[in-house]
Amino acid sequence: MSQFVPVLIALGVALVLVAALYALSAVTATGRPVSEVAPFAGGLPPTHHAFSRFHVRWYPVTMVFLAFDMEMIFMYPWTLVVSRVGPSAVIEMFLFLGILLAGVVYAWREGALRWT
Amino acid sequence: MDDPVTVPPPTAALAWWWALLLPLVLIVVAWSAAAVDAAVEARAAGRPGGLTVPAHEVTRLLVGQRRRTLAADPVLWRAGAVVLPVAAVLAAVVIPLGTRPVADLGVGVVWFNAMEVLAWAAVWMAGWGPNSVLSLVGGYRFVAQGLAYELPHMFAIITAALGAQSLRVGDIIAAQQDLWFVVIMPVAFVVFLVSAAAMAFWGPFDAPVAGDLAGGAASELSGVDRLLFLGGRWLLLTAAAAMAVPLFLGGGAGPLLPAWAWVLVKTLLVLAVLVWARRRFPTIRMDRWSEISWMVLVPLTVAQALVVSIVVLAQGGL
Amino acid sequence: MDLRAWLRRYAARRPHVLIVATRNGAAVRLAVEAELARRDWPIATTPADTDVLLVAGIPGPELATMIEAVWETVPLPRAYATVDAPDAVERKLRRASADLAAGRPSTGPAPSAATSLPEPLEDGQGDKPQQPDEDPDEQHGEHGEHDQHGEHDQHGEHDQHGGRDEMEMPGGLPMADLGDDRDGLMLDQLPVALGPVLPDWPAGLVLEVALQGDVVQQARARLVDDPLGEPFWPPGTSAALDHGDSPGALRRAVAQELDAVARFLAVAGWSAPAARARRLRDRQLAGDPLEPICASIEALVRQVRRSRTLRRMLRGLPHVPVLFALRLDALEHAAAALHEPAAGTVTPAAAPSAMRPGRSPRHERTRVDLAEVERMLVGAELAAARLLVAAADPVTEGGIAGSAGDAHAMALGGNRAARDGTSGSGREREGGEHAMDPGSESGTGHGRGHGRG
Numbered sequence: 001m002s003q004f005v006p007v008l009i010a011l012g013v014a015l016v017l018v019a020a021l022y023a024l025s026a027v028t029a030t031g032r033p034v035s036e037v038a039p040f041a042g043g044l045p046p047t048h049h050a051f052s053r054f055h056v057r058w059y060p061v062t063m064v065f066l067a068f069d070m071e072m073i074f075m076y077p078w079t080l081v082v083s084r085v086g087p088s089a090v091i092e093m094f095l096f097l098g099i100l101l102a103g104v105v106y107a108w109r110e111g112a113l114r115w116t
Numbered sequence: 117m118d119d120p121v122t123v124p125p126p127t128a129a130l131a132w133w134w135a136l137l138l139p140l141v142l143i144v145v146a147w148s149a150a151a152v153d154a155a156v157e158a159r160a161a162g163r164p165g166g167l168t169v170p171a172h173e174v175t176r177l178l179v180g181q182r183r184r185t186l187a188a189d190p191v192l193w194r195a196g197a198v199v200l201p202v203a204a205v206l207a208a209v210v211i212p213l214g215t216r217p218v219a220d221l222g223v224g225v226v227w228f229n230a231m232e233v234l235a236w237a238a239v240w241m242a243g244w245g246p247n248s249v250l251s252l253v254g255g256y257r258f259v260a261q262g263l264a265y266e267l268p269h270m271f272a273i274i275t276a277a278l279g280a281q282s283l284r285v286g287d288i289i290a291a292q293q294d295l296w297f298v299v300i301m302p303v304a305f306v307v308f309l310v311s312a313a314a315m316a317f318w319g320p321f322d323a324p325v326a327g328d329l330a331g332g333a334a335s336e337l338s339g340v341d342r343l344l345f346l347g348g349r350w351l352l353l354t355a356a357a358a359m360a361v362p363l364f365l366g367g368g369a370g371p372l373l374p375a376w377a378w379v380l381v382k383t384l385l386v387l388a389v390l391v392w393a394r395r396r397f398p399t400i401r402m403d404r405w406s407e408i409s410w411m412v413l414v415p416l417t418v419a420q421a422l423v424v425s426i427v428v429l430a431q432g433g434l
Numbered sequence: 435m436d437l438r439a440w441l442r443r444y445a446a447r448r449p450h451v452l453i454v455a456t457r458n459g460a461a462v463r464l465a466v467e468a469e470l471a472r473r474d475w476p477i478a479t480t481p482a483d484t485d486v487l488l489v490a491g492i493p494g495p496e497l498a499t500m501i502e503a504v505w506e507t508v509p510l511p512r513a514y515a516t517v518d519a520p521d522a523v524e525r526k527l528r529r530a531s532a533d534l535a536a537g538r539p540s541t542g543p544a545p546s547a548a549t550s551l552p553e554p555l556e557d558g559q560g561d562k563p564q565q566p567d568e569d570p571d572e573q574h575g576e577h578g579e580h581d582q583h584g585e586h587d588q589h590g591e592h593d594q595h596g597g598r599d600e601m602e603m604p605g606g607l608p609m610a611d612l613g614d615d616r617d618g619l620m621l622d623q624l625p626v627a628l629g630p631v632l633p634d635w636p637a638g639l640v641l642e643v644a645l646q647g648d649v650v651q652q653a654r655a656r657l658v659d660d661p662l663g664e665p666f667w668p669p670g671t672s673a674a675l676d677h678g679d680s681p682g683a684l685r686r687a688v689a690q691e692l693d694a695v696a697r698f699l700a701v702a703g704w705s706a707p708a709a710r711a712r713r714l715r716d717r718q719l720a721g722d723p724l725e726p727i728c729a730s731i732e733a734l735v736r737q738v739r740r741s742r743t744l745r746r747m748l749r750g751l752p753h754v755p756v757l758f759a760l761r762l763d764a765l766e767h768a769a770a771a772l773h774e775p776a777a778g779t780v781t782p783a784a785a786p787s788a789m790r791p792g793r794s795p796r797h798e799r800t801r802v803d804l805a806e807v808e809r810m811l812v813g814a815e816l817a818a819a820r821l822l823v824a825a826a827d828p829v830t831e832g833g834i835a836g837s838a839g840d841a842h843a844m845a846l847g848g849n850r851a852a853r854d855g856t857s858g859s860g861r862e863r864e865g866g867e868h869a870m871d872p873g874s875e876s877g878t879g880h881g882r883g884h885g886r887g
Contacts, residue, residue: 006219007209007227009135014205017139018198018344025178025340028438030537031510033182038507039248039336040480043454043500044627044640049187049609050249052622055647058260061406065263068414072270076226079278082425083432090425097418104410113407116750116815161709163474169448176445176485179438181509183482187607249626250480253648253816320703320743327633328701328820330480338482338509398744399703401817 060112064104071100128286129220130213138218139205145358145380146350149387156391177343185246185336193245196333197341199238200348207231208355210285214368214376217285224285225277228359229270232315235352236262239317239324242345243333254332258324260402261314264409265321269311271417272304276363279424289367296366300427303420305364307413309389312356316349319394323401325349357386439537442511446535449485450478451527452508454501454631457638457831458663459491464693465520466490468716469527471709479633481507486530489516489543494660497630497638498543504631505542513540621646630658634700636823636830639804643811643819650819653811655804657830665831684772689718691765692731695738698758698824702744710734724773731769735762751818753810757802757825802826 038045056062075093082089107113150170158166184190210217210224221227236259243255277283279301280291288297298305314321325332337345361367361382368375370382451470455463466488470477478484481504489501505514513530517523533540609622628641638660644652667690668683696711714730738744739762748755802810807826811819 003129003219003221006129006132006135007206007221009132010138010205010209010218011202013136014139014202018202021340021344025182025343028178028441029181029339029510030179030438030442031181033184033339034509035184037183037185037336038503039185039246039251040330040482040504040507040631041249041626042330042629042635042640043497043504043631045503046186046249046607046626048624048626049607050247050252050624051189051244052252052609052624054252054256055621055649056256056259057647057649058263058402058406061260061263061410064410065267068267072274075274076223076277076283079274079283080281082278082281082428086432087429090422090429093425094418094422101415101418104414108407108411113410114403115406116403116818158474160706161471161474161713163472166474169474172445172448175441176449179441179445179511181511183507183509249624249645256648322703323817326703326817327479328703328817330632331483334483335480336482342483395706397704398699398741398747400743401747403815403817404747 057115060107060110061115064107064112067103068100071096128216130216130218134213134218135209138208138213141213142205142208142351142354143347145383145387146347146354149354149384149391150350152388153391156395160395174343174347177339177346180339180342182339182341183336185248188247188336189245192241194341196238196240196242196245197337197345197348199234199241201344201351202348203231203234203238204348204351204355206234207352208358211355211358212285212289212362212367212375212379214374214379215289220284220286223283225273225283225288225363228285229273232269232352232356233262233266235315235317236266238348239333242337243324246336248336250329250331251333251335254324254326254329254335257329257402258317258333260406261317261321261324264402264406265311265314268307268409268413268417269315271414271421272308272311273363275301275304275417275421275424278421278428281428285362289362289369292366292369296364296369298364301364301420301424303416304424305360307417308360308364309386310413312353312360313390313393316353316356318349318353319390320397320400321405322394323399326399353390354383354387357390358383360386442537443535446485446511446531448475449513449531449534450476450483451486451488451530452478452481452484452504452631454487454489454493454497454504455637456489456491456493456497457657457660459489459518459637459660460666460831461520462490462517462523463637464666464689464716464719465523466517466527467712468720469523471712471716473527475527477633481631482509484508484512485534486513486515486527488514488526488530491637492518492661492663494658497658497660500630500658501543511537514542516543623651634697634820634824636828638830639823639828641811641819641823645816648816650811650814650816653808653819655808655811655828657804662831667829667831684768685718685721688731688765688768688772689715691761691768692718694761694824694827695734695765697827698761698821699738701820701824702747704741704744707734707738728769728773731765735766738762748821751821752814754818754821754825757822761825761827802828804828 039050074096078089078093147170151167154169155166158164158169184193207228209219210221210228217224239258240255243251243253243258245251276288276297279297280288282288282291291297313319317324323332325334329335334342334345358379361379365382365386368378370378373381451466453463453466467477481487487501487505487508493501505512511534513533515526515530517526532538624645626643626645628643629635629639630637638658640656640658642654642656643650666686668687692711692715696708696715699705699708699711710730711734714727714734717727745755748758807823807828810822810826814822
């Protein structure tokens with residue numbers, strides 16, 4: 001775990017620097033922060049809150065992505081043992097990837113990767 | 117950066133106080149890249165100068181007033197701006213500044229990847245926070261962008277790790293002593309550069325903060341918040357460019373110059389390519405790029421990984 | 435204190451300028467953009483990133499109200515400048531920078547007659563911090579005005595949709611409500627007014643859209659009520675190009691096309707050639723020698739046409755590829771007409787689309803009107819919508835002057851009016867009709883075959 005000590009130090013330094021920047025700007029900034037500024041969309045004030053249920057038209061892509069993302073969890077440790085396990089490791093992994101890619105091709109054919 | 121006279125074992129980390137210097141090193145490199153970028157732009161426009169542009173920009177953002185929009189979500193919004201530079205610094209801890217990194221993690225490659233992905237959250241939060249339509253659309257554009265660039269990116273990184281059969285960045289450099297990985301895995305290298313630009317919403321992949329949304333996810337940020345967000349973007353780009361050096365370009369290997377100088381030179385070269393690409397291409401929108409990314413880049417990187425794994429098997433058999 | 439003053443002076447050497455172009459301010463806007471490019475001062479894209487708010491031209495009461503609202507949202511330190519003549523640009527910019535450097539409070543826009551603000555605006559106090567607690571008051575002032583004509587309407591509208599308005603929402607604004615989506619889903623529909631202060635946006639255009647996610651479900655375009663001056667651009671359908679009018683008019687015609695192309699490229703996120711087109715435009719208007727400019731224009735058009743990335747990004751977008759090809763053709767024609775004044779109708783070899791006999795540049799140099807833009811926008815994403823508006827480049831200056839006397843354009847307009855008769859909605863149609871050029875790409879087009887002589 002000691003290898004993570006420098007990481008913690010770097011995190012601390014980064015946070016201290018960010019805090020220092022905020023502190024500096026508190027001194028150097030012209031005027032205190034303003035609040036309740038109207039958001040910008042071209043000059044007219046908003047009539048509705050922008051927070052809304054956003055129409056995520058690329059939702060099917062997220063599903064395909066999640067499948068692959070899970071696969072990555074297997075692939076990281078796999079890299080360490082390829083030559084130790086031998087050809088069977090390569091065959092199994094790329095068969096698995098091949099199946100996933102077939103899924104991608106299916107999703108593509110169904111139009112999941114285009115949303116305009 | 118003192119170059120050690122005796123070559124240390126490749127797995128050792130730098131002294132702990134380098135962790136204090138790391139953010140500054142990153143800032144200096146990013147600053148120089150930004151200055152050169154502005155100078156190139158000024159030259160293209162037939163103007164002199166440009167080198168002082170980062171200084172002017174930073175100053176005016178420090179002087180600028182901070183603001184909060186109507187019914188904003190300040191926690192997510194500010195967090196978005198802060199996470200970006202912090203994630204860049206944390207990603208950079210595993211990059212060898214010469215022969216040794218600040219933190220020598222056994223899972224360095226995974227760590228780098230995990231820290232980069234924070235940008236995904238950061239930009240979305242910055243886009244969501246201000247309760248502004250243009251900003252919100254920008255944030256969601258980046259989520260869609262992440263879905264497209266992230267997988268090829270991970271395959272590219274994993275291919276380098278596969279070549280060395282280690283997730284430790286030092287081992288990956290050591291495995292390139294005879295041959296840089298860019299030679300045996302050119303596809304992975306190119307994909308890494310493309311996805312690095314996309315991750316830092318840079319260059320042709322700047323749709324999340326594009327001008328057609330009046331700045332998109334960054335459109336409501338002012339003052340120091342804006343400085344953190346846009347500065348963090350530069351740091352992220354720099355960290356990604358620097359990571360290409362140990363993964364594909366042989367780390368600090370090179371004649372004459374010390375290792376740290378080679379790392380610096382190679383990092384700046386990669387940054388130059390990324391900066392050039394921004395001027396070269398129009399913005400690439402994800403409703404087009406997703407298809408290319410999934411149907412071309414993902415299969416290509418998988419094929420690249422297959423080739424490399426066969427090479428690894430062949431080497432193991434010898 | 436000293437540090438702050440020093441930093442402020444340093445920052446003021448390169449302020450970001452947000453340009454609000456009025457419908458009568460094209461000449462001023464061009465002068466401002468040229469001067470900013472010369473000084474290397476960036477053009478701000480949003481009030482949050484603005485140091486100098488610059489109004490180019492004379493705003494009408496409606497735009498003046500919007501300018502006040504924008505000014506409210508510009509963070510300190512800030513300066514305000516109005517420029518109503520091109521020759522005042524340099525002086526005003528120098529003064530704005532000096533004001534910023536000295537930390538002099540900027541008065542901001544004077545409250546216009548149209549707004550009945552209960553209290554005078556008191557911002558721009560320079561060094562004096564804008565009090566966080568005094569700000570909500572200001573906002574209330576603004577919202578008071580709002581209440582009178584905005585909120586009640588919305589509530590009414592809201593009730594029809596299903597009345598969630600009982601809840602007290604923060605900021606006094608309602609949430610977006612459900613509405614039918616183009617894909618047949620029930621989703622939140624967010625009414626948004628885009629413009630008129632967006633970057634690379636036609637002067638004075640307000641686009642009221644209903645957004646679901648980033649898809650435009652409804653669009654209504656209108657123009658703000660600026661007093662109209664003499665139009666700066668030569669009217670799109672004038673006979674200037676054919677009858678060898680003054681080289682000044684021809685130069686302006688080329689500059690107009692360069693401006694449109696630059697704007698489109700900027701919206702497409704390709705800043706380098708956009709900046710190049712703007713530089714060429716400025717040199718053109720400054721009266722630089724023609725030869726090198728025309729050569730550069732040709733090179734620019736070639737570069738843009740050759741870009742596979744751009745083509746890929748535009749392909750399949752509704753109307754955009756056709757309209758943009760038209761813009762490029764128009765630029766080429768205008769440059770050719772300028773280059774060889776005696777041969778206005780001689781087409782350059784690089785424009786195969788212009789090979790048809792009887793086509794003359796005047797047909798190419800025409801623009802899409804607002805009702806048409808409005809119709810084309812429905813179903814487009816925000817990015818595509820921005821590209822569409824930029825490619826259509828509707829004429830927003832000079833009232834109706836654009837259309838008179840072009841039979842061809844009239845015929846086209848008539849055709850379309852018959853088809854979309856309902857969408858006219860009684861606003862002034864700009865008249866400057868477009869001639870669809872089949873050009874190099876045909877896009878999806880939605881069966882829009884007109885213009886193919």
